Amino acid sequence: MMLLPFVSDLSSSASASAQGPAQDTRVVRRPMATALAAIAMLLAAINAGPAHAEDPDISSRRASERTDFTDDEIKDGFFKIAFNAELQLGAPAQRVRKFDEPVRIFLDSKGTPDRRPEIAAVIDDIRAHVKHLDVAVTNDRQAANFVVRLVAAHDFDRTIRSLYGSDRAKRIQQSLNPQCLSGIGKDDRYRIRRAEVILPVDAGDFTFYDCAYEELLQALGAINDDSSVPWTMFNDDVQMGFFDVYDQYLLNILYDPRVRPGMTKDEVNALLPDVMPTARAWVGDINLPRHADAQHQPVASD
Numbered sequence: 001m002m003l004l005p006f007v008s009d010l011s012s013s014a015s016a017s018a019q020g021p022a023q024d025t026r027v028v029r030r031p032m033a034t035a036l037a038a039i040a041m042l043l044a045a046i047n048a049g050p051a052h053a054e055d056p057d058i059s060s061r062r063a064s065e066r067t068d069f070t071d072d073e074i075k076d077g078f079f080k081i082a083f084n085a086e087l088q089l090g091a092p093a094q095r096v097r098k099f100d101e102p103v104r105i106f107l108d109s110k111g112t113p114d115r116r117p118e119i120a121a122v123i124d125d126i127r128a129h130v131k132h133l134d135v136a137v138t139n140d141r142q143a144a145n146f147v148v149r150l151v152a153a154h155d156f157d158r159t160i161r162s163l164y165g166s167d168r169a170k171r172i173q174q175s176l177n178p179q180c181l182s183g184i185g186k187d188d189r190y191r192i193r194r195a196e197v198i199l200p201v202d203a204g205d206f207t208f209y210d211c212a213y214e215e216l217l218q219a220l221g222a223i224n225d226d227s228s229v230p231w232t233m234f235n236d237d238v239q240m241g242f243f244d245v246y247d248q249y250l251l252n253i254l255y256d257p258r259v260r261p262g263m264t265k266d267e268v269n270a271l272l273p274d275v276m277p278t279a280r281a282w283v284g285d286i287n288l289p290r291h292a293d294a295q296h297q298p299v300a301s302d
Helices: 029-048 055-066 071-083 116-129 155-174 205-219 245-254 265-286
Strands: 013-018 104-109 134-137 146-151 180-186 192-198
Touching: 055 205, 055 265, 071 155, 071 245, 071 265, 104 205, 116 134, 116 146, 116 205, 116 265, 134 192, 146 155, 155 192, 180 205, 245 265
Parallel strands: 104 134, 104 146, 146 192
Antiparallel strands: 013 180, 180 192
């Protein structure tokens, strides 16, 4: 579902999603004021419109989601998703890549419909489910270290070219044929210092949310896709449209303060006996009453 070209310095990297046509007052003496107030409330309700209902495809996936995983299943996915990169534009780097500072996201809306409220809700949801991740929307573009570009589908390719240049854009298109895209820039200590996401706004609700969650999370450091992990959204054959329990485990391990940018697999593996119970406790509590943490085995130490 998502592929990641990665550049090994502060030049942009990109990850792409190549999916298929995937909100009793008692008044006695002032009847006119009461009537006017009632009219105003009615008009406000009409203007507000109905609350946005969840897409049925997302709801059905929630209902059938697997939520119990062994430590080894979580560990396997973490090492495959957090350390590799499917399309590497620079030197390979088997290291943790993550933000180590507050993530402030600017929403650049250029398409119709205006999806900024939906993206803000997705960001709120990610923040609520990843314990140590300080992420929020900012209206100050200069203060942002992460930009989400919301564009019409017909402007998607042009936006890629404007960000990555014609040559790199051509390579991205040929390798990935993306439907949505994310990119990161890191420093020499493997700290992500900027990120970009490009999302078409007019591809339908399911595709929009599926792209939004996957690209945002990949730009936070879960940068690889791997078809051998059947429970993750970071798999070309899996579409979710929401922040599933398995991937919550991966992001909570990644953003545990003990897991630092630049760490190797061996260094992270040595920490997992302490980090895994913390991630389990948080994910289990935040997803109650689903009891995501019902069954597990001790993590292996080698």
